[in-house]
Amino acid sequence: MRSVFVFLRGTTEEEIAAYLDGAYPAQREPWLATSADDPCLYINFYRGGPRELGPEGWTDLVRRFGGEPSAGVMADVSGRHPGDEQVFDFVTSLLAIFSGSAQDEYTEHLWSLDELRSGQLVSGHPFFDYSGWYAESEADA
Template sequence: MRTVFMFPVVDRAETVAGLAQHLAGGDGSWTFAERVYVVIDDEGTGCLFRDWEPDELAILEAALGYHPTWGVQVDISGRIDGTAEVRRLAALLLRRGGVAFDDYSEHAWTLQEIESGTAIEGLRFFDFRTYYARHRRPTA
């Protein structure tokens, strides 16, 4: 399972309404394209930021200008590529601002960077192929 976190600048109620309008499910949990799972996670009552390094949290806070207390967690099954689906969710959730974090870089991705294919240290948003190619262990 691969994970992306999205931090829209709109309020939580508007985010929930947008997810409910465009995705299947509800009551805090949605699915998209059958193998993409979406939940809203809270810092106080959930697991948000539990596994984050301090420097990653500092990058997020600097990008947003504040410390978010909730975010949208997107889990993508390894059984699908998921790139197109994650990009569509980013377009939905970040259209009015905010940032996304993926498993492969330490960068707060804006929608403009995602849509333009910006590369940071040689990686694009959700660029698991390049990441895995760099970190593949050579076989003997």
């Protein structure tokens, strides 16, 4: 599964859950974003940062974020769907309401809402460019 992460500051899980309940009312934890009535994104709180990233990885993320996130949210993208539109809508909607940054699995860059909306490239790729990164790795092989 491909995943995206949103690290937020100045908010609580309760405030985020209230937003997610309104935006994705069909189910809670995970919240579901659908495509043609089929689950496309499985959205949950991200609480595993220090454990999953390890001490050095978490310290690096906190440094790049400018402090420890007050909350994290992640979306796993179903393999049955590309998920591009759903990921973009999920991340930009969340960042339009809450202060923070998003990260995909392909770079360590923390994307701002303005960068996402403008289509900024990092290492020659936009946010969540799974097909572009795959094509690049195949060309290098």
